[in-house]
Amino acid sequence: MATDNGIGVVEAQRARFDAPFALASGGALPGFELVYETYGKLNAAKNNAILICHALSGHHHVAGYYADDSKNVGWWDNMIGPGRAIDTNRFFVVGLNNLGGCHGSTGPASINPATGRVWGADFPVVTVTDWVNSQALLADHLGIAQWAATAGGSLGGMQAMQWTMQFPERVRHALVIAAAPNLTAENIAFNEVARQAILTDPEYKAGRRPVTGLRLARMLGHITYLSDDQMAEKFGRKRRPGSDSYGFGVEFEIESYLNYQGDKFAEWFDADTYLRMTKALDYFDPAAETDGNLRAALMRAKAKFLVVSFSTDWRFSPERSREIVDALVHNGQDVAYAEIKSVHGHDSFLMPDAHYHAIMRAYLDGVRL
Amino acid sequence: MTETELAKVALGRPDFDVIAGWVQPGERVLDLGCDDGSLLRGLIEARGVLGWGIEIEDGKVLAAIRNGVNVIQGNLEAGLADFEDGAFHHVILSQTLQAMRHTETIVNEMLRVGREAVVSFPNFGYWKHRQAILNGHMPVSESLPHQWYNSPNVRFFTIADFDDFCAERGILVRERKVFDGGREITEEHNFLGSTAVYRLGRAR
Numbered sequence: 286m287a288t289d290n291g292i293g294v295v296e297a298q299r300a301r302f303d304a305p306f307a308l309a310s311g312g313a314l315p316g317f318e319l320v321y322e323t324y325g326k327l328n329a330a331k332n333n334a335i336l337i338c339h340a341l342s343g344h345h346h347v348a349g350y351y352a353d354d355s356k357n358v359g360w361w362d363n364m365i366g367p368g369r370a371i372d373t374n375r376f377f378v379v380g381l382n383n384l385g386g387c388h389g390s391t392g393p394a395s396i397n398p399a400t401g402r403v404w405g406a407d408f409p410v411v412t413v414t415d416w417v418n419s420q421a422l423l424a425d426h427l428g429i430a431q432w433a434a435t436a437g438g439s440l441g442g443m444q445a446m447q448w449t450m451q452f453p454e455r456v457r458h459a460l461v462i463a464a465a466p467n468l469t470a471e472n473i474a475f476n477e478v479a480r481q482a483i484l485t486d487p488e489y490k491a492g493r494r495p496v497t498g499l500r501l502a503r504m505l506g507h508i509t510y511l512s513d514d515q516m517a518e519k520f521g522r523k524r525r526p527g528s529d530s531y532g533f534g535v536e537f538e539i540e541s542y543l544n545y546q547g548d549k550f551a552e553w554f555d556a557d558t559y560l561r562m563t564k565a566l567d568y569f570d571p572a573a574e575t576d577g578n579l580r581a582a583l584m585r586a587k588a589k590f591l592v593v594s595f596s597t598d599w600r601f602s603p604e605r606s607r608e609i610v611d612a613l614v615h616n617g618q619d620v621a622y623a624e625i626k627s628v629h630g631h632d633s634f635l636m637p638d639a640h641y642h643a644i645m646r647a648y649l650d651g652v653r654l
Numbered sequence: 655m656t657e658t659e660l661a662k663v664a665l666g667r668p669d670f671d672v673i674a675g676w677v678q679p680g681e682r683v684l685d686l687g688c689d690d691g692s693l694l695r696g697l698i699e700a701r702g703v704l705g706w707g708i709e710i711e712d713g714k715v716l717a718a719i720r721n722g723v724n725v726i727q728g729n730l731e732a733g734l735a736d737f738e739d740g741a742f743h744h745v746i747l748s749q750t751l752q753a754m755r756h757t758e759t760i761v762n763e764m765l766r767v768g769r770e771a772v773v774s775f776p777n778f779g780y781w782k783h784r785q786a787i788l789n790g791h792m793p794v795s796e797s798l799p800h801q802w803y804n805s806p807n808v809r810f811f812t813i814a815d816f817d818d819f820c821a822e823r824g825i826l827v828r829e830r831k832v833f834d835g836g837r838e839i840t841e842e843h844n845f846l847g848s849t850a851v852y853r854l855g856r857a858r
Contacts, residue, residue: 322732591719610726611736614706617682621719626712640712647719 292324292366292373295349295359297389300426306419307413309568315398319423320389320621321345321381324365325373327428333654334429335371336420337361337380338444341506344388347380348373360409360565363637368624370645375654376433384419385411385561403490406557413569417451420444424455426652433652435588436460436574438634443569446609449586450571458652459586461643462593463634465605466579466612467570472600476563483556495556500547502559507546511641512597512630534592540590580612591621591648594635596626619649665696668838669774672831672851673746676772677701681743682795684708684768685762686730687750691718695710698723714805731756737767745822746772749849753806758823765856777832779812779844796835813844820854 303316322345327334339360348359348366354574365378382390385408393408406605426433435445435456442464448456451521468476479502483489486498520539528536535541575630590613594606603624613620627633633641665671670693677683679702685694689708697703706724709715718725727735730753734745745768747760752775754760764771776797777783783793792802800806811819813832820827832839832847839847 352674359766520713607728607736614724614726615738615741617704619724620726622728623712623715623719624727640716644719647716650720651722 287531290366290611291358291362292349294352295322295324295346296351297322298347299389300423300652301592302419302426305375306415306422308409312409314384314391314409315377317384317391317419318389318393318395319381319384319419321379321423322347322349323380323427324348324361324378325376326449327377328654330654331428332431333375333433334377334446335434335436336377336424336432336445337365337439338416338420338435339369339377339380339383340437340439340441341559341566342550344386345380345382345390346388348378351519352506358636362640364645370642371436371649374606377595378426378650379423379429381420381423383545385558385565387553387555387558392555393561396470396553404557406473406562408557410561410564412452412565413440413447414563417447419535420448421452421455430455432456432458434458434649435461436462437464438462439464439631440566440569442634443566445531446568446590447571449590450582453585453587456588458591459588460527460591460593460648461606461609462630463595463598463601463606464592464609465601466572466608468567469605470623473567475505475509476567478562479503480563483560484635489556496551498557499551499554500544503550503554504543504547507543509600512628513595515628515630518628579608580592583609583612583618584616586613586618590621591645592620592622593634593644594622594624595629595631595641596624597628598631598633600631656728665693665700668833668836669748669831669849669851670696673697673748673772673774675827676770676853677703677744680818682702682706682741683744683746683748684742685748686724686734686764687720687747687753688718688723689714690836691721691723691725691811693722693746694718694723720750730754730760734760734763734767739766740769742768744768744770744772748772751775752809757809757819760827761819761823761854765854769855770828771829771854772851773816773854774849775811776807776812777844777847778810779848780848781816782846782848795832795848802830809817813847813850816850816852820852824857826855826857827852828855 298409301318329390346359348362350358367374385392393404397404414634435448442461445459446461449459482501483498484494489495523538572579572584592606594603610622623644629636667688681703683703683705685707688709694705694707708728754773786793831851832843833849
């Protein structure tokens with residue numbers, strides 16, 4: 286839906302990086318491409334750029350819509366635009382599709398130049414640190430020496446935070462939303478079930494699109510992104526009109542919803558990308574380099590932080606955000622923290638909640654240009 | 655010259671000015687129930703402290719972020735377990751103690767995570783408050799602006815009560831300033847003072 290005062294028509298762009306790119310896994314890519322979008326104008330001082338990092342299934346189309354597809358609105362359009370919380374009248378906003386993604390950046394669906402064939406399952410596993418390195422190359426390409434802010438929710442928040450530790454001089458503020466310093470065992474467990482759904486699908490083993498596996502992975506993931514309260518409110522025990530009882534067809538509304546979400550996702554998402562995105566989540570653990578000490582890891586950061594969590598987010602709970610906040614306070618670093626009351630679980634970070642957006646806007650108003 | 659005189663700051667409220675005189679540049683300060691962050695902002699600008707505030711209400715958290723201070727949304731009644739012993743030079747509780755249920759817990763926690771605690775509160779023993787009671791009404795004044803039915807206050811105590819509270823728990827009163835409106839009171843504190851500010855510590 287095109288909105289009154291949104292950014293309007295946007296266009297994707299593409300950047301190519303020809304130098305070999307070393308990866309955390311030990312391997313390397315012989316160069317790569319990133320697809321990205323920008324909104325607003327880079328100012329003369331080049332100090333007003335905000336990087337938006339995407340989560341598991343996100344991409345570069347963060348705001349606005351395409352001239353030939355006005356229904357394809359960016360995934361964070363409610364947050365970004367002229368006069369919106371991330372105000373494109375003031376900031377130059379950059380969104381990209383991460384390396385290994387399936388929306389146009391180099392990934393499993395790209396051609397491996399060494400073989401002339403599609404990478405597929407041979408595409409290397411990439412990590413949050415790899416992404417941040419690749420995003421730094423994109424920043425160089427755009428002439429951005431230092432981000433005014435890095436921002437993102439969930440896995441995107443992890444990247445926003447990783448930036449402050451990996452390139453302390455290149456980021457002044459980090460907006461870390463619905464994130465965590467690492468995944469809990471429970472979280473990794475959910476990811477592993479999702480991966481197994483794909484990996485054990487006979488179609489995947491045969492080198493074809495594992496529609497069943499992708500559906501199951503998404504259905505499981507989707508359950509964890511919502512809250513119990515919200516599901517009760519939205520679906521409760523409601524049944525589909527005219528559905529058969531005492532069988533195994535879709536009967537309850539929640540079943541219908543999950544099946545629909547699974548079908549939609551399996552149509553377009555790349556299974557090898559899904560496997561890699563979940564692995565990047567599992568591996569993210571900046572404190573691992575400092576013997577598990579998050580404070581020591583964050584000590585490198587020079588940025589100021591806004592940390593935001595949501596009351597019903599059980600996948601990335603407020604307590605996990607507090608770990609980040611407490612480490613920063615312990616270190617004497619600047620941080621503001623808001624816990625937003627929301628019924629939408631982990632997905633809350635994508636919702637147009639007035640207080641949440643006011644917090645984002647208030648924080649960004651304090652970013653000096 | 656005392657530290658208070660040295661500071662020579664004016665944050666617009668006598669209790670704030672006293673607190674500003676008690677903190678030193680570069681200190682780490684934690685302000686509990688920091689409201690819109692005005693005190694912290696004043697201490698940062700006038701005294702160059704490193705400050706963080708804790709606030710539970712959404713609107714106040716937003717106001718504090720607008721004020722550009724390090725506000726952390728959280729519940730004081732749950733204690734300060736997230737912070738280490740001695741993490742701060744000063745932990746401040748400004749005009750909030752009377753509105754908290756777990757009085758003893760919060761004072762102990764302040765003295766655990768802070769080297770000194772600064773507490774300010776309205777004095778229920780102020781003569782106008784006593785007069786109101788004698789006249790048969792709960793006191794309503796500049797320092798106690800609420801009616802009995804909409805007051806956030808849950809603990810009703812005087813300067814004399816708080817002195818006893820500290821003495822019984824081995825808490826050192828390092829300094830105490832008492833005010834009636836903007837005027838400092840130098841005698842008969844518990845009768846003439848509407849607001850008190852304490853600087854507390856533990857015997858080391």
